[in-house]
Amino acid sequence: MSDTQQNAAGPGPGAADVEELLPEAKSYSANQIVLRRFLRHRGAIVAMVVMAAVIVVSFTSIGIGSIPGWWDKDIATAYDKIGDGGPTWEHPFGQDTIGKDYFALTMRGTQISLYIAFGVGIISTLIGTLIGAIAGYFRGIVDSLLMRLTDVVIIIPLLAIAAVLGRMTEGSLNLLILALGALVWTSLARLVRGEVLSLRERDFVMAARAVGTSPGRIIVRHILPNTVGVITVSATLTIATAILLETGLSFLGFGVQKPDVSLGSLISEYQGAFLTRPWLFWWPGLMILAIALSVNFIGDGLRDAFDPRQTSTKE
């Protein structure tokens, strides 16, 4: 909306035959405009802060691998139970049934869940972009084959195939990420294909072809940079999907295997204790909610920032 007004109202080319040399007002590159719009999206900024806090706290508190964090308790030791194990100053998130520190467990679960989510996000984005770009650019038989492949992946019930693949990974976290990443790229592939289909007809691609630019260079240098908006937004939303998918899988027992924990497996493990020790359910649940909501809000902010047509500037 604001764009058309600028077209109608902004300083147009040319006072008589004297074209103005360069706009005098401060000009912004495309990326700067996107950044400006993003920073104005209040929800996205709050979400960024929450997300950053979750990442920083989860990784610094109990540390990574052998590097210790500032939290003095670990996930393996069963401590003396204080009262019924509810939240105390000693154990702010409470203790589990055998006295383990639940704050440490939740932080560990958050780490694993985030690792899986971002891993799946990156892998599925790579696959989806590649397949979508190739299908959209070459069209014809290549397009048909790749899109039918996509259809096949889409029609298989996600949770069912993820469960089978999750079982086959035998507790290896990286294999689990690969398996999930190989399943959730479909929507991005379709989006990128649509975007490429329209971009390949644009004059600047025509100009590049007329010069003799190779298809690979056209895709990588000319087309993909122009789809970065779609890709970024979709990648963010895939991360949210991956978090929930992992939670679902772990809840069903097909995801992260003991002794490691994820947010989903924590909930699954203590689902029976919900009535007697509700904190065992609430803490990991709240973390999932916080992460998924933040990621969705960030995705929303990015989409608004990249696509001015969707912003509603009500003033």
Add this chain to the structure above:
Amino acid sequence: MTTLDISTSGATETSGDAVLSFEGLSVTFKTQFGEVDAVKGIDLDVRPGEVVALVGESGSGKSVTSTTALGLLPGNARISGTVRVGGKVVGSLDKAGLRKLRGNDVAMVFQEPMTALNPVLTIGDQLTEGLQLHGIAYGKEAEARAAELLRMVGIPEPERRLKQYPHELSGGQRQRVVIAMAISCDPTVIIADEPTTALDVTVQAEILDLLRSLTEKLDTAILLITHNMGVVADMADRVAVMLKGDLVETGTVDQVLNHPRHEYTKRLLAAVPHLGEGPGQFGDVARPAEPVAGEVSALDLRNLVIEYHRIGRPAFRAVDDVTFHVDPGEIVGLVGESGSGKSTIAKCALGLIPAKSGSVSILGQDFRTTRGKRLKELRKRIGVVFQDPAASLNPRFPIGDVISEPLVVHQVGDARSRREKVMELLDAVELPPAVYNRYPHELSGGQRQRVSIARALTLEPELLVADEPTSALDVSVQASVLKMFTSLQERYRFACLFVSHDLAVIDLLAHRVVVMQNGEIVEQGPREDVLRDPREDYTKRLLAAAPVPEPGEQRRRREARHALLTSLGEESAELHL
């Protein structure tokens, strides 16, 4: 404000009898980059039966001005001053009052008839809607009235057309429907916002004839917004020139077009290419170099046939048996209306779409048999400039990268020599070196087109294919780009296939002209012969329909065109009451 109001002759010039008047109108838009003053306090009257042309280049605020009369500006606009339509002050009306005003007192004719009509409703539905909303006629009566309106604007078989959808009509007929909708409630004033810009030149002449007879027969006032000085000369009684939100000059059409007072109006008029005056209009430098004959043709098309495949229907033959050539150093103008296949030929000459049959040979090599490395070598010798400068530059590339990209693709030189080459080209297209690091969206349309031309010349091609390179530009920008183009052609001596619908531009540049219609060549020959002494009826009609920016001459041309149409057994467009 520097308004030179030289229309002091008329005695009846009180705002009292004006059907549309703007008094001290200012419009400011609030955007995310601060406030933009679109209109800065203008005064303008339109009286019954009068055509007032509001002229200006893009961004001058002419459309914003006219939109205030309908109260249709978006929410972030701040309006001050008074706009009166038939005695009502637009700013004081509530929503219901505004709805009554629109259609009843003031109606609008838009630029693009395809988007102004709703594609999923029939013509009849769209016409009767306005009649019923304004309580003029209902049901069967409204349908009869709608058919009557279509007959008035000269659409044959109006009853059948009522049941058709917009896509079943031609562009000219769609614009007639839009005009029929505009006059359906008998408004006192019609705002026509670039009503013919999207139309072919022969259709444009018909629509202008129709609009003219509206003012004569219905005494409707028209506020005509346009950038085309030829249209102004053809239509307007009075002219108001806008520049950056200010009215710089108003007066009768003869005063403004023939004796402009303001510096801007003078420059604007000087920039309009005149059909019939040939090359050298913008000074002696701007004269295309003479071609070098005798060598191998830069582009040689023989019996070219191009077809577009359609699913479930026979292929569409866009180009049918076309034969012509372009000599080295020669500019050949390819002229035709939309759908004539001229752009298809340009794309085929670039190897972007394949030929069905016939031969396309570029610099002596056949495009259809050249493959791989040799094809890439051949492409190196062809340059291309497209119509829309906004679409033909990659928005994510800084200008330096845009221009050096062909060098990178063909692995010519190293980073330093490429940079030098880009700087040389920027200088040649008269752009400052500072644009090297800028992005396309930071440049104006004319500057972008210069970049586009610089990119086309990077590899010093022997053949340049230019597809309507100036039709998206403002007239003053077009003049400077054309001037630069001719001096570049003189310097680099490339052959050029110049596709355009604008005969005046072709007249300025081309050595030879090829006229196309419906995929076939109608006439070809040296510029002087084709444009001065056309043999074919179609060329004659095309030439007669192109308006020139001089009211007296344009009136003669209009009468000559009507005579030509009569001699061809056709009638000119007018309102049938």
